[in-house]
Amino acid sequence: MSESTEPSASAGARTVPAVKYHGTGNDFLVVDAADADGRVPDRGAFAVHHCDRETGVEGAERTGADGVLFMDIEESTAGGDGPVTATMTLVQPDASIAAMCGNGARCAAAWVRERTGADVVELETPAGVRRAEIRDGDGTDAAAAGHEVTVEVEMGRPSFDPADVPLADDRYDPLIEEDVEGLTVTAVDTGVPHAVAFVDRGDDSGDTGDAGDAGGVDAVDLDAVAPPVRHADAFPEGANVTLAARTGDGTFDQRTYERGVEGETLACGTGAVAVGTVAHRLGITGRTDLAVSPPGGTLRITVPDDAPATLTGPAAREFDVDLPVPESGPEEGE
Numbered sequence: 001m002s003e004s005t006e007p008s009a010s011a012g013a014r015t016v017p018a019v020k021y022h023g024t025g026n027d028f029l030v031v032d033a034a035d036a037d038g039r040v041p042d043r044g045a046f047a048v049h050h051c052d053r054e055t056g057v058e059g060a061e062r063t064g065a066d067g068v069l070f071m072d073i074e075e076s077t078a079g080g081d082g083p084v085t086a087t088m089t090l091v092q093p094d095a096s097i098a099a100m101c102g103n104g105a106r107c108a109a110a111w112v113r114e115r116t117g118a119d120v121v122e123l124e125t126p127a128g129v130r131r132a133e134i135r136d137g138d139g140t141d142a143a144a145a146g147h148e149v150t151v152e153v154e155m156g157r158p159s160f161d162p163a164d165v166p167l168a169d170d171r172y173d174p175l176i177e178e179d180v181e182g183l184t185v186t187a188v189d190t191g192v193p194h195a196v197a198f199v200d201r202g203d204d205s206g207d208t209g210d211a212g213d214a215g216g217v218d219a220v221d222l223d224a225v226a227p228p229v230r231h232a233d234a235f236p237e238g239a240n241v242t243l244a245a246r247t248g249d250g251t252f253d254q255r256t257y258e259r260g261v262e263g264e265t266l267a268c269g270t271g272a273v274a275v276g277t278v279a280h281r282l283g284i285t286g287r288t289d290l291a292v293s294p295p296g297g298t299l300r301i302t303v304p305d306d307a308p309a310t311l312t313g314p315a316a317r318e319f320d321v322d323l324p325v326p327e328s329g330p331e332e333g334e
């Protein structure tokens with residue numbers, strides 16, 4: 001907001017406090033917007049710098065992050081009995097802003113609870129308000145790494161409407177099981193666009209699947225097949241590319257290649273909701289409560305016909321860190 005003219009901060013020596021979290025392996029740096037205002041002139045450059053998997057923020061397990069969540073708590077809502085409201089802005093490793101992020105929302109809600117004590121948080125995102133309920137870890141090992149909670153996020157109503165995804169503007173019908181750049185996908189908006197491809201068996205009869213029956217989602221070379229779909233003309237704003245395979249009654253495997261990360265992530269919450277929504281639409285399951293397993297763990301989702309979807313899973317606090325603000329002032333050519 002204000003021009004940063006404090007005499008104390010010399011260029012290059014500024015740092016901003018952050019907390020690293022992950023939700024089933026999808027990892028984020030959480031920064032209080034109040035700390036960043038005036039100190040981080042370029043949020044995109046900040047995210048590019050610290051999210052880099054080779055040169056970014058150092059962690060116990062992995063270097064870098066899948067994004068930076070800038071959080072702006074509405075102070076007038078804190079300290080009472082009601083939900084705390086906070087604006088969540090996800091800046092991705094390529095400096096783009098994503099309208100929504102399911103796993104990020106869990107981490108953001110956990111962060112707000114830690115700051116304010118609130119068990120219910122309303123996150124304002126470009127995709128709409130997302131209500132989150134935070135409770136202590138599901139009891140398996142409350143002390144594991146010290147700081148794990150379970151968060152249920154209301155994820156809005158998924159949409160196949162071409163204008164919502166969005167699809168190319170000469171497109172009036174939903175894109176359901178169509179070939180896009182060699183992959184048979186269904187396009188759905190779960191706050192962000194997903195192109196979902198089912199591999200493996202399509203239903204209990206076991207004989208409607210495409211090639212890849214044997215290995216499910218792991219048999220696919222995602223880094224090879226996803227980029228052409230992610231950039232296809234069908235998706236004017238790009239798409240996350242999500243693979244799914246039914247593994248049992250109400251259970252699915254998932255892998256997602258994310259726009260903005262430009263690579264596979266260990267988990268993707270909007271993608272998990274997309275898997276359930278598309279599974280329903282295609283008649284692959286009749287259940288509305290599902291377990292979706294990306295590489296980083298298992299997410300519980302609900303996809304009722306007449307109510308918003310929900311996403312439930314862990315959010316784990318990893319560490320606190322002071323992040324230097326990269327020098328990328330107007331004079332710098334970068």
Ligand SMILES: N[C@H](CCC[C@H](N)C(=O)O)C(=O)O
Binds near residue numbers: 101268269
């Ligand atoms: N990982 C996030 C999705 C980020 C969305 C982003 N990659 C985009 O649409 O550009 C999730 O858990 O839902």
